[in-house]
Amino acid sequence: MTDRLHSFTLGDVVRENARWLPDTEAIVCGDDRLTYPEIDARTTKLANVLRDIGVERGDRVAWLGLNCHRLFEFIFACSKAGAVAAPLNWRLSSAETAAILEDIRPKVIIGSSRPEFDEVNANARAVLPSAGWLSYDDGSYEQALDAASSVDPAQDDDDEAGVLIIMTAAFAGKPKAAVLTSRGIVQQDLMLGAVGGVKPMTETYLSSGPMFHIGVLLKAFALFHWGGLNVMIPRVDAEEVCRLIDREHCTSAFVFGPTIKEMAELNADGRYDLHSLNDVLGGTPPPELDDAWYSMTSCPRPGSQPRGAVGYGTSETVGMITYEGRLPVGTGTFGRPGPAMAVRIVDPDGAEVPVGQIGEIVARGPQVMVGYLGLEPMDPQGWRWTGDLGRREADGSFTFLGPNQEMIKTGMENVYPVEVENALKEHPAVKDACVIGVPDSVWGHSVRAVVELADGEPAEPDELIEFVRDRIASYKKPKSVVIVEALPRSGPFVDRPAVKGKYGEGETWQ
């Protein structure tokens, strides 16, 4: 908790940017073009609309709709109103949406009046019949703004209070609501300006990823904070993306690989000028379109220069806590920790492991969330345990290995399956692998690899064990290898519990 004198909130970002950038365009969305002072005025009015509906300090407000400049305004308005903004994924199932809304219990939902939203809206109203409602795309939002007071309610007097909820991925169980603070978001803005590749004032960013993801939002926040131009698009559409890059001379964009492929194909005749674009987050073109893509844009080829806003991060830490960009390249795969967050690699007891060894990634500092809404509070003296595995390299750089789905205890040693799996996958005959622990009368557990081979590539278990032994510590190598036709999968991911059930010799999923 910080006092007003020492706070700098998302509301302050809008208030101050209106003053130091009085003539600068901040957001383009469809035919709407808004300057920083206009955003300041509109967010004040929206904050008052929310308060008139009954939103009080600490209340949640949800967004159930597409990308739009109003989504961005809604987050800043929640700050001014002292509320917590929750941009939600409206394409989840009814059951998922219901579970999330019951968790968050927003006082107001801002949603769409378009027919495709009928089902999600009906569902939301059934779950929360008493929530206030505002449609952002039928004119009622603008009418409400016109009628609202233009006196800033200024309820944001603590920049360590929650201001934004990001729903985490539901890897196991249901998604959780990570509550982020203004202080954490502002620090990320400063980090991205310093070493994360955001270029103060001179950048135009096409925010074409879904804005309920922190990875998309954090770049849009930073660019806004640093006086750049955010170009919004309701949802991704390759031709519209091309048209906007051409019209607005976008220098950066968030675009996934499949959209890049479509863009390169439809623009083969050069009908859109994409040469302003020099930085793309989210994906790369397929190899056969490499030459076309890199000649129709100014993007550097991967590896030809340090990447910009790239690193390891989690929703619970306002995204990145390690950075490439302007920090020196090392042997690690994900840059280095940014210097205003403590990042450690620890064993299950929380003791830091030596350099070069794998452990769980923990973090501490201003970007750490307040906690998960409605769940047990975090230890104020402790660390945020990310649930991910990493390694500090001898040169100080950082490697992220994957989620810490489980750990095998064999004798006194800890073996993380992901490390063994990565070693196995380096073998040309291995298509995929899942490493599990099986009961062992001597060691408690021993390491077993269940392996799916690439078509027509034979390999013997002993050969694979030797292959792994050459790459990682001997105690981590599989004691047994089971070669299977096909690993059980859930979507694109190997279904580890199913592998354990089938090949685990009675070991159950922890």
Place this chain on the structure above:
Amino acid sequence: MTDRLHSFTLGDVVRENARWLPDTEAIVCGDDRLTYPEIDARTTKLANVLRDIGVERGDRVAWLGLNCHRLFEFIFACSKAGAVAAPLNWRLSSAETAAILEDIRPKVIIGSSRPEFDEVNANARAVLPSAGWLSYDDGSYEQALDAASSVDPAQDDDDEAGVLIIMTAAFAGKPKAAVLTSRGIVQQDLMLGAVGGVKPMTETYLSSGPMFHIGVLLKAFALFHWGGLNVMIPRVDAEEVCRLIDREHCTSAFVFGPTIKEMAELNADGRYDLHSLNDVLGGTPPPELDDAWYSMTSCPRPGSQPRGAVGYGTSETVGMITYEGRLPVGTGTFGRPGPAMAVRIVDPDGAEVPVGQIGEIVARGPQVMVGYLGLEPMDPQGWRWTGDLGRREADGSFTFLGPNQEMIKTGMENVYPVEVENALKEHPAVKDACVIGVPDSVWGHSVRAVVELADGEPAEPDELIEFVRDRIASYKKPKSVVIVEALPRSGPFVDRPAVKGKYGEGETWQ
């Protein structure tokens, strides 16, 4: 107050830099060369030395000595020990030093054993006979470190607690002890990395200004934080400065104008290679040495490119709150506010004045001090009043005018003397001017200018009044001008109270 989970302190800077920069040199001081892990280890040991002497959380520790890597270590060690570091100016008078020590009451003083410090040391011991004592330059410091525990005491669990005291200038009355926080210093580090011209990793900075000034310290902190190399020099000496720039290939330095003059003269024969130097804070060469200086260094000529770590700031806000550097140039003289501090121009009631009008500069945000040690606490809902006058320009940029020494009320209007003085000084015949209020039966007060003319440059009062009227609002022009042989001065500054006493028609100093 922030919890440990969300804090990032100066102690954390050292701890984390040791991890992400394990092989990097951090500080060069004389023949000592120290890496980041070495600084981490040494600051832990010094923190334990201080705790062994009896320093507890919140206690102050003073430094009474020259620049040295140990001064830098002492600040970071105080953070780890939960204490507050106070680097003091040892060249003050005995009375001034005594007053400061009585204010701060340090538990331990770290000082010099060199004979030139005998008087200041005796004085300090007389004021605070019970304070612990450690000499940094007779070997006892290193002996104490050798004997100390290497287990980090980790008492820095709140980055909004005081960690550094900077004594403010004693313009009127005695100096005050501004207590700054880790949070504020770390934010300044990030700002300097983003827009203040500090270049992550690649910069070597010769810290040749006195390190009890925030203007010198903040660049050294930021460079340390961003992985650069700090080169220390006990005190400024033109030849030694040249030698160190040559030996260490320094890219930036803090050097005052007179030292630059000496350097340009003594290096006329090019005996030192200064071409690594491309950024100097603190001064510029005299015109006759311009060509020599800009050809023996790589410094850009003033105005040829945006300046780096330059802007308006105060000790009470960890230095700068407006920046040139990477923010766009405008019509204002001091860049734009950095986007994580609120900066406003207000009237005496605290209401924001319109763009283009002069008022007092107030600030809010993480860089604001905790308060002055021992004085009334700050208003947690308020602003930091800087005592300086500024103006927001129409393009959003910022102009600093000078200290708000007083304000003249004439009718309903407020006139700030500094603005009228600046206008008068644009006249070629005016050497210096002091503007005061004198009693006026109609308006309460009217504006009077007391003017000292340049040698052999005659000017009439009416001419000067007309000259001012062409430049600023008519109600601000002097109603009377008194031309004097010489303005009363106190050192280099016009003695305003004396001017009022002599030419103020009975008006007394407020």
